[in-house]
Amino acid sequence: MISLRNLTKYYGLTLAVDDISFDVEKGTVVGFLGPNGAGKTTTVRIITGYLAATSGSVLVDNLNIETESLEVRKKIGYLPENSPIYLDMNVLDYIKFMQSMRWEEGIINGRRIEEVIEICGLGDVLQKNNGELSKGYRQRVGLAQALIHDPEILILDEPTAGLDPNQIIEIRNLIRKLGSQKTIILCSHILPEVEATCNRVLIISRGKIVADGSPTQLQASFEGKGILTLQIKNNLDTFSEKITSVPGIERIISSEPVSDNLVEMHVETVKGTDPRENVFRLCMETDSVLMEMKRVETSLEDIFRELTQKE
Amino acid sequence: MHQILILARKEFRSYFDSPVAYVVITLFLLIAGWQFSTALFLSNTADLRSLFNMQRFILLFFIPALSMRLISEEKRLGTIELLMTLPIKDWQLVLGKFLAAYLLVAITIFLTLIHYITISILGEPDLGAAVGGYLGIILIVGVYLSIGIFTSSLTQNQIVAFIVAFVIIFTLFILRSVIVFFPGFIASILEYLSIDYHFDNIARGVIDSRDLIYYFSMMFLFLFLTVQSLESRKWK
Numbered sequence: 001m002i003s004l005r006n007l008t009k010y011y012g013l014t015l016a017v018d019d020i021s022f023d024v025e026k027g028t029v030v031g032f033l034g035p036n037g038a039g040k041t042t043t044v045r046i047i048t049g050y051l052a053a054t055s056g057s058v059l060v061d062n063l064n065i066e067t068e069s070l071e072v073r074k075k076i077g078y079l080p081e082n083s084p085i086y087l088d089m090n091v092l093d094y095i096k097f098m099q100s101m102r103w104e105e106g107i108i109n110g111r112r113i114e115e116v117i118e119i120c121g122l123g124d125v126l127q128k129n130n131g132e133l134s135k136g137y138r139q140r141v142g143l144a145q146a147l148i149h150d151p152e153i154l155i156l157d158e159p160t161a162g163l164d165p166n167q168i169i170e171i172r173n174l175i176r177k178l179g180s181q182k183t184i185i186l187c188s189h190i191l192p193e194v195e196a197t198c199n200r201v202l203i204i205s206r207g208k209i210v211a212d213g214s215p216t217q218l219q220a221s222f223e224g225k226g227i228l229t230l231q232i233k234n235n236l237d238t239f240s241e242k243i244t245s246v247p248g249i250e251r252i253i254s255s256e257p258v259s260d261n262l263v264e265m266h267v268e269t270v271k272g273t274d275p276r277e278n279v280f281r282l283c284m285e286t287d288s289v290l291m292e293m294k295r296v297e298t299s300l301e302d303i304f305r306e307l308t309q310k311e
Numbered sequence: 312m313h314q315i316l317i318l319a320r321k322e323f324r325s326y327f328d329s330p331v332a333y334v335v336i337t338l339f340l341l342i343a344g345w346q347f348s349t350a351l352f353l354s355n356t357a358d359l360r361s362l363f364n365m366q367r368f369i370l371l372f373f374i375p376a377l378s379m380r381l382i383s384e385e386k387r388l389g390t391i392e393l394l395m396t397l398p399i400k401d402w403q404l405v406l407g408k409f410l411a412a413y414l415l416v417a418i419t420i421f422l423t424l425i426h427y428i429t430i431s432i433l434g435e436p437d438l439g440a441a442v443g444g445y446l447g448i449i450l451i452v453g454v455y456l457s458i459g460i461f462t463s464s465l466t467q468n469q470i471v472a473f474i475v476a477f478v479i480i481f482t483l484f485i486l487r488s489v490i491v492f493f494p495g496f497i498a499s500i501l502e503y504l505s506i507d508y509h510f511d512n513i514a515r516g517v518i519d520s521r522d523l524i525y526y527f528s529m530m531f532l533f534l535f536l537t538v539q540s541l542e543s544r545k546w547k
Contacts, residue, residue: 045392048396049395049396050392050395050396050544051544051545052544052545052546070398070399070400071398073396073397073398074398076396078392078393078396080389080392080393080396081389082389084388084389084390084392084393085388085390086325086388086390087388088325088328088329089321089325089328097317097321098393098397100314100317101314101317101318101394101397101399102397102398103313103314103317145393
């Protein structure tokens with residue numbers, strides 16, 4: 001559906017996007033994840049035809065975005081960062097205006113306007129001025145505008161920025177619902193958002209793609225050392241002595257007494273192993289009681305931080 | 312094509328969403344009417360020359376005031392990104408906005424036809440000169456507006472757009488008064504560039520293709536520059 005090849009963009013001498021290549025298949029929701037200034041917005045601006053790449057090519061549905069820009073733009077619905085709208089128009093007029101600007105035989109229709117109003121939940125604010133809207137509604141108006149021509153591809157740049165938690169959840173649900181019918185590129189610097197809505201994550205840092213896969217895949221391939229939290233009762237000394245020699249256990253991170261005879265330990269496990277069984281056997285061997293055992297996996301957040309903070 | 316008109320209609324309407332259009336039109340008509348009636352009683356002749364002279368002068372300020380927000384406001388709000396990712400070409404956007412402003416000013420100027428009616432009751436004004444004068448003013452407005460829309464595309468600050476437009480227009484306006492300081496060769500070039508020089512020909516009722524070419528090529532030049540300025544975002 002969308003394929004980028006060796007996309008590079010310089011702003012003057014600053015390199016914003018560094019030789020990016022990837023493909024997006026039809027019907028996937030791709031999360032474009034990266035810290036602020038990583039090159040997400042620049043990349044989507046190139047795909048939407050707002051900016052031109054310094055080198056490299058983008059094909060949308062096998063149409064070249066430079067030579068067949070207008071055809072490509074018809075297929076894309078775009079919600080730019082901060083959802084810019086005309087502040088002096090009312091919501092309904094604005095949606096009508098955006099639809100008529102995309103006017104094509106058969107596409108202009110009031111039914112679609114009603115549908116979009118319904119999807120985006122704008123029924124209550126139609127007569128309000130755009131300038132009076134809260135940020136959440138403003139974002140929804142931006143989304144309505146992006147959906148008005150029922151595009152195959154939806155590009156959303158930080159759609160939940162500045163919203164309150166309830167609004168964030170609403171927008172996420174909306175994206176998930178739309179994701180079943182459309183190809184979506186979602187830019188975000190917020191991890192849980194991407195985890196919750198996307199079936200593929202691209203992590204971008206300093207203009208380069210540093211990771212690509214489904215959230216679970218990423219977790220699996222980047223899984224670092226896990227951590228076990230243990231609460232042990234009885235024979236603490238022998239247990240602590242022997243735990244480090246258990247296969248799969250790297251070292252004791254901390255050990256704090258909870259009460260006289262009870263201790264809470266954090267131990268690091270060797271990468272890619274699950275030594276919980278071994279720990280249980282050790283307890284039987286040393287005649288200690290295992291009160292609690294919990295395994296903490298490396299979260300996507302840790303991966304994200306690790307990938308994007310490397311110098 | 313329809314998109315140009317839809318955009319033009321939206322822009323035209325948005326002039327009336329804020330007090331700008333009302334204030335500008337009212338001021339324009341007041342000043343033009345006051346100047347016209349003063350001159351009428353002083354000279355005691357039934358012609359519109361004083362009206363046209365006055366209009367050319369007031370338009371120096373009024374056109375930049377009406378054109379300053381056309382593109383700069385889109386840049387400030389960020390809506391330019393939406394507009395430019397719609398399936399329409401950049402020149403269509405520029406033309407749509409240009410037409411909207413043109414229509415507004417044209418309506419304002421034709422409202423001063425009331426003065427023509429007044430003097431045709433009092434005397435017998437020269438119809439040819441009136442038609443030529445109005446045509447000349449409308450053409451001048453086109454040039455001023457194309458300059459205004461160009462400067463509006465350079466910045467996201469309306470005031471900057473206004474000032475730069477005013478400076479360019481004022482330079483073209485006073486060109487004719489300064490040519491005496493230049494040698495003949497340069498003077499003739501400056502005279503050709505002067506807006507007034509061409510206006511005088513048309514206002515006399517002589518519609519010469521050279522003057523029309525001047526106005527249309529000036530409009531084309533600045534609209535072309537506007538499109539280039541918008542497309543500069545795509546420079547590599």
